[in-house]
Amino acid sequence: xxxxxxxxxxxxxxxxxxxxxRVRRPRRHGSETLAAWxxxxxxxAGFLVxxxxxxxxxxxxxxxxxxxxxxxxxxxxxxxxxLGPDDTFWSALGNTAYFTFVSVPLTLLVxxxxxxxxxxxxxxxxxxxxxxxxPYATITVAVAFVWVWLYIPHDGxxxxxxxxxxxxxxxxLISDDWAMPALIVMSVWKSFGFGMVIFLAGLxxxxxxxxxxxxxxxxxxxxxxxxxxxxxLSPSVFFTVVTSIIGSFQVFDQALVMTDGGPGTxxxxxxxxxxxTGFENYEQGYAAAQSMVLFAFIVVxxxxxxxxxxxxxxxxx
Amino acid sequence: xxxxxxxxxxxRRSPVAARRLLVFTCFLVTAVTLTPIVMMVLVAFQSDTESxxxxxxxxxxxxxxxxxxxxxxxxPLGRYLLNTIIFAGGTALLETATAALAAYAFARLxxxxxxxxxxxxxxxxxxxxxxxxxPQFILVAKMHGVDTWPGMILPHxxxxxxxxxxxxxxxxxxxxxxEAARLDGANRWxxxxxxxxxxxxxxxxxxxVFKFISQWNNLLWPLVISNSDSTRTAAVGLQVFQSTNGxxxxxxxxxxxITTVPLIVLFFLTQRWFVKGITMSGLGGR
Numbered sequence: 234x235x236x237x238x239x240x241x242x243x244x245x246x247x248x249x250x251x252x253x254x255r256v257r258r259p260r261r262h263g264s265e266t267l268a269a270w271x272x273x274x275x276x277x278a279g280f281l282v283x284x285x286x287x288x289x290x291x292x293x294x295x296x297x298x299x300x301x302x303x304x305x306x307x308x309x310x311x312x313x314x315x316l317g318p319d320d321t322f323w324s325a326l327g328n329t330a331y332f333t334f335v336s337v338p339l340t341l342l343v344x345x346x347x348x349x350x351x352x353x354x355x356x357x358x359x360x361x362x363x364x365x366x367x368p369y370a371t372i373t374v375a376v377a378f379v380w381v382w383l384y385i386p387h388d389g390x391x392x393x394x395x396x397x398x399x400x401x402x403x404x405x406l407i408s409d410d411w412a413m414p415a416l417i418v419m420s421v422w423k424s425f426g427f428g429m430v431i432f433l434a435g436l437x438x439x440x441x442x443x444x445x446x447x448x449x450x451x452x453x454x455x456x457x458x459x460x461x462x463x464x465x466l467s468p469s470v471f472f473t474v475v476t477s478i479i480g481s482f483q484v485f486d487q488a489l490v491m492t493d494g495g496p497g498t499x500x501x502x503x504x505x506x507x508x509x510t511g512f513e514n515y516e517q518g519y520a521a522a523q524s525m526v527l528f529a530f531i532v533v534x535x536x537x538x539x540x541x542x543x544x545x546x547x548x549x550x
Numbered sequence: 551x552x553x554x555x556x557x558x559x560x561x562r563r564s565p566v567a568a569r570r571l572l573v574f575t576c577f578l579v580t581a582v583t584l585t586p587i588v589m590m591v592l593v594a595f596q597s598d599t600e601s602x603x604x605x606x607x608x609x610x611x612x613x614x615x616x617x618x619x620x621x622x623x624x625x626p627l628g629r630y631l632l633n634t635i636i637f638a639g640g641t642a643l644l645e646t647a648t649a650a651l652a653a654y655a656f657a658r659l660x661x662x663x664x665x666x667x668x669x670x671x672x673x674x675x676x677x678x679x680x681x682x683x684x685p686q687f688i689l690v691a692k693m694h695g696v697d698t699w700p701g702m703i704l705p706h707x708x709x710x711x712x713x714x715x716x717x718x719x720x721x722x723x724x725x726x727x728x729e730a731a732r733l734d735g736a737n738r739w740x741x742x743x744x745x746x747x748x749x750x751x752x753x754x755x756x757x758x759v760f761k762f763i764s765q766w767n768n769l770l771w772p773l774v775i776s777n778s779d780s781t782r783t784a785a786v787g788l789q790v791f792q793s794t795n796g797x798x799x800x801x802x803x804x805x806x807x808i809t810t811v812p813l814i815v816l817f818f819l820t821q822r823w824f825v826k827g828i829t830m831s832g833l834g835g836r
Contacts, residue, residue, distance in 0.1 A: 265659050265660055265661065266659075266660075266661040266662065268655075268659055268738050269655040269659035269660070269661035269664070270655075270661065272651045272652060272654050272655035272659065272742075273651070273652050273655045273656075273667075274651075275647070275648040275651060275652075276648040276649060276651060276652035276708055276713060277652065279648060279704070279707060279708030280671070280674075280708050280710070282689075283682070283686060283689075283704060283705045283706075283707075283708055284674055284677070284682060284708065284709075284710075285670075285674070286685070286689075287681075287682035287685035287686050287689065288674070288677055288681060288682060288685075290685035290688070290689075291681050291682065291684060291685050294684060294685060294688075301688070301691075347579065350572070350575060350576060350579070351576070353572055355572065355573065355576065357573075357576075359822075361576045361580055363818065363821060364580050364583070364584060365579070365580060365583055366817070366821060367583070367584065367587060367814065367817075368583060368586075368587070369763075370763060370813050370814050370816075370817035371587065371810045371813065371814065372766060372767050372784070372785055372788075372806075372809055372810050372813060373767055373769070373785075374767075374769055374785045374788045374789065374806075375590075375784075375785075375788060375805075375806035375807070375809050375810045376586060376587070376590070376806070376810070378590075378788070378792070378802055378803060378806050379586045379587075379589055379590040379593075379803060379806065380586060382589070382593065382606070382799055382803065383586060383589065385606065388605040388606055389606065390585075390589065390606070390608065422583070422586065479676065479678065482678060483678050483679065483680060485769065485770055486767075486769045486770075486785075489769070489789075490789070490792070503680075504678075504680050504770070507680050507683070508680075508683075508770065508773075508774075511683070511684050511687075512687075512774055517684050517688070520684055521684050521685075524678070524680045524681045524683070524684065525681065527678055527680060527681065528677065528678060528681045531676055531677075531678055532676055535676050
């Protein structure tokens with residue numbers, strides 16, 4: 234058989250590297266390249282047709298005046314110019330930013346707090362973990378209805394509980410000021426489980442000796458947390474922050490069900506506005522322009538996070 | 551440097567009390583967290599008058615299990631559930647299969663442009679699905695795919711995230727296993743199917759479950775692309791339910807609970823697996 238000799242021939246240079254590390258292996262390279270492209274083909278084809286193509290198309294469509302039914306007309310940057318005086322767009326952008334910058338830190342704190350709590354060596358940890366993960370496993374649309382019910386003014390469960398403490402709860406979802414906080418509370422409840430699991434996995438990967446060393450040094454729990462736990466957990470924190478910011482910028486389901494963007498435009502999110510513009514008003518070009526702005530924001534914020542990552546995230550100690 | 555709060559200091563001296571406080575906190579947090587889900591189920595079994603009362607009651611005065619049947623009668627809930635299984639299952643299967651193949655190429659095979667192509671894949675992780683929503687809709691509409699399964703499934707069956715996750719995992723599989731298989735005369739495809747895939751089952755299952763959950767949850771794409779009961783998913787169906795039935799809380803929440811149950815069951819069955827999968831794919835840290 235040919236297989237043994239040919240494996241030996243390729244394995245040899247790797248085991249005894251002489252000179253520069255980049256050893257060319259011309260004999261296998263051709264077949265390996267072919268194999269690689271065959272393995273890549275299904276994913277790459279789908280990726281090109283349904284992701285890369287549409288991204289480019291979105292850029293082109295944002296330059297058109299197009300209602301899907303009559304032929305598109307090229308109008309240059311007019312769609313982007315329209316954004317300037319469009320109050321609803323700016324309020325949608327503001328609402329999305331408000332939602333993101335409140336819900337992401339809150340979710341992070343809750344996930345981290347619960348992960349720390351569950352990581353204290355409890356015997357029934359797995360049971361609590363499963364139960365606390367339940368909200369994450371529910372359908373947003375479905376549980377959004379329960380939250381509407383919980384938020385009913387006057388006699389809803391939440392205001393009833395607040396009443397026990399002598400607090401006169403607001404008319405949550407129909408109040409300009411409280412509709413967004415209500416959406417945020419629901420969203421934190423829905424999504425903290427994901428971060429909690431990631432943090433638990435991260436916490437369990439921290440070598441126990443580090444804690445023992447900290448103990449020998451007489452470090453306080455807070456100091457141990459700040460100087461051992463937090464730095465070693467920073468890759469998980471980074472991953473969770475990046476994914477939850479991207480997710481929050483796309484908030485849609487709960488806002489559609491719970492407030493339908495109201496009262497007024499106080500909970501209209503960017504994605505809701507894109508959806509309305511494109512699929513209710515049939516202004517595909519204008520909707521695409523809005524989505525390009527959303528994209529730009531996400532790119533800027535994600536890039537900023539990757540820059541910060543260099544200073545704040547420790548991949549090893 | 552830190553002055554201890556007396557209560558905390560006392561707790562540290564008495565491990566039993568500390569442990570009890572810990573368990574109590576866990577119970578409390580879990581109870582608060584589960585309240586909305588429990589309420590969903592309780593209200594779902596209330597009578598029409600009770601659930602519509604001005605002052606909502608927490609515990610059903612009388613139980614109405616027939617609400618289950620009524621929810622199925624009001625809208626084709628069974629059909630919606632089946633549709634959701636086809637949609638979420640189809641995207642999860644296709645995504646996992648294509649991602650595993652691509653991830654293997656990125657993790658194990660050398661070819662020109664590998665770094666660049668992987669970089670392009672990674673960049674697309676940042677693209678919000680709303681950017682591609684309109685072009686994808688137009689593309690599917692042009693190909694007469696509106697309201698069809700290929701039109702529903704294909705645009706959401708290829709994402710960079712799956713490739714990224716599985717590549718992370720494959721990188722951690724020792725090369726010796728593959729070399730051993732090669733020595734036994736296995737070709738690359740056989741090595742992939744018989745060695746790599748079985749080792750990667752937890753990671754692949756994690757990806758499949760995550761994808762299934764996120765697609766079961768997906769409202770926007772089905773809302774845009776399906777416009778009849780033949781492809782309408784449960785998430786969209788609930789929306790229809792609400793608009794055609796006002797706020798008949800007991801039936802609405804019954805329908806909501808019914809569409810959530812399969813997901814929770816799946817989740818309970820697989821969660822041990824995928825907590826392990828998260829740890830192994832390196833998402834949890836190092």
